[in-house]
Amino acid sequence: MSADEATVRKIARLARIKVKDEELAPLARELSQILAWIEQLDEVDTSKVAPLASTVDAKLPRRQDKVADGGYREKILANAPEGVAGFFAVPKVVE
Amino acid sequence: MTALTELTIAEARAGLAQGSFSAKELADAHVRAVEAVRPLNAFISETPERAIAMARTSDARIKSREAGLLEGIPLAIKDLFCTEGVLTTAGSHILDRFTPPYESTVTAQLWRAGAVMLGKTNLDEFAMGSSNMTSFYGPVENPWRRRGDNRPLVPGGSSGGSAAVVAARAALGAIGTDTGGSIRQPAAFSGIVGLKPTYGRCSRWGIVAFASSLDQAGPMTRSVRDAAIMLRAMAGHDAKDSTSVDLPVPDYEAALGRSLKGLKVGIPKEYRVDGMPIGIDLLWQQGWNWMKDAGAELVEISLPHTKYALPTYYIIAPAEASSNLARYDGVRYGLRVPGGDLSEMYENTRAAGFGREVRRRVMIGTYVLSAGYYDAYYLKAQRVRALILNDFTEAFKTVDVILAPSTPSAAFAVGEKMDDPIAMYLNDVFTVPANLAGLPGVSVPAGLSEDGLPLGLQIIGRAFAEETVLSAASVLEAAAGFAARPGFTAGSA
Numbered sequence: 331m332s333a334d335e336a337t338v339r340k341i342a343r344l345a346r347i348k349v350k351d352e353e354l355a356p357l358a359r360e361l362s363q364i365l366a367w368i369e370q371l372d373e374v375d376t377s378k379v380a381p382l383a384s385t386v387d388a389k390l391p392r393r394q395d396k397v398a399d400g401g402y403r404e405k406i407l408a409n410a411p412e413g414v415a416g417f418f419a420v421p422k423v424v425e
Numbered sequence: 426m427t428a429l430t431e432l433t434i435a436e437a438r439a440g441l442a443q444g445s446f447s448a449k450e451l452a453d454a455h456v457r458a459v460e461a462v463r464p465l466n467a468f469i470s471e472t473p474e475r476a477i478a479m480a481r482t483s484d485a486r487i488k489s490r491e492a493g494l495l496e497g498i499p500l501a502i503k504d505l506f507c508t509e510g511v512l513t514t515a516g517s518h519i520l521d522r523f524t525p526p527y528e529s530t531v532t533a534q535l536w537r538a539g540a541v542m543l544g545k546t547n548l549d550e551f552a553m554g555s556s557n558m559t560s561f562y563g564p565v566e567n568p569w570r571r572r573g574d575n576r577p578l579v580p581g582g583s584s585g586g587s588a589a590v591v592a593a594r595a596a597l598g599a600i601g602t603d604t605g606g607s608i609r610q611p612a613a614f615s616g617i618v619g620l621k622p623t624y625g626r627c628s629r630w631g632i633v634a635f636a637s638s639l640d641q642a643g644p645m646t647r648s649v650r651d652a653a654i655m656l657r658a659m660a661g662h663d664a665k666d667s668t669s670v671d672l673p674v675p676d677y678e679a680a681l682g683r684s685l686k687g688l689k690v691g692i693p694k695e696y697r698v699d700g701m702p703i704g705i706d707l708l709w710q711q712g713w714n715w716m717k718d719a720g721a722e723l724v725e726i727s728l729p730h731t732k733y734a735l736p737t738y739y740i741i742a743p744a745e746a747s748s749n750l751a752r753y754d755g756v757r758y759g760l761r762v763p764g765g766d767l768s769e770m771y772e773n774t775r776a777a778g779f780g781r782e783v784r785r786r787v788m789i790g791t792y793v794l795s796a797g798y799y800d801a802y803y804l805k806a807q808r809v810r811a812l813i814l815n816d817f818t819e820a821f822k823t824v825d826v827i828l829a830p831s832t833p834s835a836a837f838a839v840g841e842k843m844d845d846p847i848a849m850y851l852n853d854v855f856t857v858p859a860n861l862a863g864l865p866g867v868s869v870p871a872g873l874s875e876d877g878l879p880l881g882l883q884i885i886g887r888a889f890a891e892e893t894v895l896s897a898a899s900v901l902e903a904a905a906g907f908a909a910r911p912g913f914t915a916g917s918a
Contacts, residue, residue: 333792345747345791346754346768347784348776357788360846364789367847368736368802374809381807382814384638385863385888386625386668393664405526411761418756423767 332362429454430594430915434498434651437597441487441497448487448497452480452541455499458595458915459543465566465593465913467586469504470512471544479541486539494658496539501596503587504545505552506532506642507631511542515633516550516560516583519778520759529631530663531600531642538658543596546586550780551750552607552635555852557585558843559782567615567836568593568911572877578836581611581852587645588615594914598646598655602632604639605738606832606856609868612645613831613881616870616909618898619645620652621856623888624863625670627656628663636745637668639738639860649869649899653677656891672889680892681899686720688897691824695731698854701833705880708872709830712882715904716828716897724824728816733809734858735850740793740806741861746783747790753778785846814862821887826897829855831868831881855883865891867898871905879909 333341335354338361342349349357403416412419429451432440440446456473476499483497507513507525514520528536536542549559556579557565567580568589580589584601588611591599601608603621612619620643627642634640644655657678662671692713697706713723755761755774762777764770779787793802820827833854842849859866865888868881882901886894 337792338788341788341792341795342772344795345787346751346771346775347779347787348769348772357785360785361789361792364739364785364846365792368739368806371733371736371740371805371809374730374733374812376805376808376812379808379811381804382811383807384668385814386670390667391664402526406757408526409523409758411755411759420756421764421767421770 333358333365428916430458432597433648434495434597434646434654435648437498442492448480448483448541449477451497452476452499455543455596459590461915461918462590462593462595464918465568465589466563467547467565467589467595468501468544469514469516469547469562469586472511472542476541476543479536483539483541493537493539494654495535497541498539498597499541499543500535501543501546501587501590501599502532503548503584503599503601505548505602505633506600507633508532508542508545511545513545513633514562515552516548516562517778517780517783518561518760519753519774523758527631530628530665531632531659534658534661535600540658546584546590546599548586549583550783551633551746552583552602552604553746553782553786554582555606555610555849556842557582558839559780561780564839565589566839568913569616569836569878570912574876576838578838578878579614581614581836583607584645585611588612588617588619591615591617591645591647592911594916598644598651600642600659601645602640602642603860604635604742605860606853608643608645609831609856609866609881609883610852612868613870613879614836616879616907616911617645617647618649618652618867618869618902619643620656620867621859621865622656622660622891623865625668626660626865626889626891628661628666628669630663630665634749636742637749638745639742649867649895649902650678650681652867653681653895675892677892677895680896683896684720685716685897685900688721688826689724689824690716690721690897691724691726691820691827693726693728693731693827693829695728696829696855698833702874704874705830705833708880708882712828712871712901715901718904719900726820726824726827728820728858730809730812730816731858734813734861735854737806737809737813737861738853738857739789739850740802741810743786743790744794744803745790747787747794750783750787810861813858817862817864825886825893827885829883829885831855831883835874835878835880859885864888865894867894869898869901869905870907871901872907873909
């Protein structure tokens with residue numbers, strides 16, 4: 331599978347990364363090269379193999395559904411590019 | 426007396442205990458060393474005031490006989506670990522001015538053990554790289570040069586700054602993270618010891634996430650003993666990381682010097698790659714002899730899916746990265762580049778904030794997770810990952826450890842391999858399999874290439890068998906007697 335410019339445009343949109351028009355072709359070439367390389371996995375018969383997501387086979391630990399920590403609004407907002415009245419501020423989304 | 430910056434951690438610990446010097450004197454010497462190695466561009470942030478304050482506390486604790494495992498030991502921290510009140514960048518423009526209001530579990534444990542913080546080291550952006558060339562803060566230079574060639578070399582990556590400062594005698598040890606080789610490869614390129622523990626051995630909490638099923642923190646030191654000392658302080662269960670494993674932390678140092686008599690050492694026949702320099706092959710064979718001389722038994726093994734480890738990694742790691750890096754949106758921290766609306770603000774911020782390699786990997790990851798491709802790429806890679814783990818599981822039925830080269834080449838020059846991402850990815854051919862299988866691996870400096878650069882040998886072990894891995898590594902270390910030094914050190918600067 332090779333990635334064409336339309337595919338790159340779509341992926342960039344999904345990844346929320348602005349890509350200039352003149353960057354589409356070189357990116358399509360690079361991504362196609364990488365995809366062609368990773369497609370060598372098709373040689374491997376995996377029809378009887380279950381996917382492995384983690385090498386830790388322990389059960390996910392559980393805990394009480396209770397607040398255990400928190401109350402750091404000021405500390406957290408201190409890193410925000412824009413904070414207003416105790417909130418993160420973003421460009422207006424509703425006219 | 427030996428210069429304080431030349432000591433190993435074990436020697437410094439003894440000197441502090443005997444009162445031969447104070448933690449303050451040790452910290453002063455290292456603060457000066459950090460300044461002296463500035464030409465390497467290995468630190469993003471230096472924290473001399475903090476180092477001196479921590480050293481004074483250490484002196485008080487030593488005096489009152491409350492010294493911790495790493496009391497007064499000056500360390501460098503990869504700038505991927507969140508440190509409370511100290512700029513944390515992950516080598517990325519998108520984390521501009523980010524000052525964590527919390528401390529990572531691993532660094533918190535180091536400080537609790539008495540370690541002294543020298544600063545935050547440079548790295549490939551978001552730990553994505555094998556050269557330290559992708560950092561927003563510029564490349565790190567390797568303190569080593571080829572014989573008769575003055576071109577600057579890369580220190581490897583992604584923990585390149587950590588490797589360079591330990592090699593250049595500007596820190597007694599450092600911590601790194603290893604997702605596909607990011608501790609072991611730079612350790613090999615810089616002539617130091619680098620240990621990637623078993624996945625789950627050290628908490629990942631507070632480490633800027635790259636690929637969460639692969640990332641693991643570990644020590645980078647000038648001796649195997651020092652790595653054992655540091656690992657004991659770093660390891661342990663953490664309720665804040667659901668993948669950290671609740672197993673007791675042994676005294677790794679006590680395992681050193683164990684006899685290798687009867688130990689079965691696997692030699693994987695697939696770890697011979699085309700174009701590998703003859704020097705690496707010869708060093709590997711030398712390693713077989715060293716193990717045999719120590720009483721170990723060599724066993725040829727097969728890890729048949731080795732050649733698929735890299736393409737598997739380059740699906741899984743970008744996929745996990747693309748979701749981990751979704752959090753960088755210009756809203757909660759770091760860089761914001763304005764746009765006409767919210768969506769455009771996100772897109773502008775991420776285009777400007779991420780470097781080329783990070784953008785490339787986020788896009789690959791987005792692609793392999795997108796509708797219509799998820800099964801063909803992502804699930805396929807997870808299935809091959811199961812086969813790679815199974816290769817190791819089968820091998821460890823007959824052998825106790827595996828001996829392999831750490832890297833397929835010595836350090837390369839700054840700027841080389843930059844045009845071809847796949848050539849760059851091949852650096853990790855011998856290190857990536859242990860990450861995919863979650864196994865511990867350590868690189869030990871074992872010899873020099875024809876042009877005088879350090880080369881490493883790697884020991885890979887069963888999950889949570891760090892004691893066996895370290896004891897085998899210490900035998901390699903003793904047999905190799907690696908005493909070469911980089912041309913540039915804090916003392917020579």
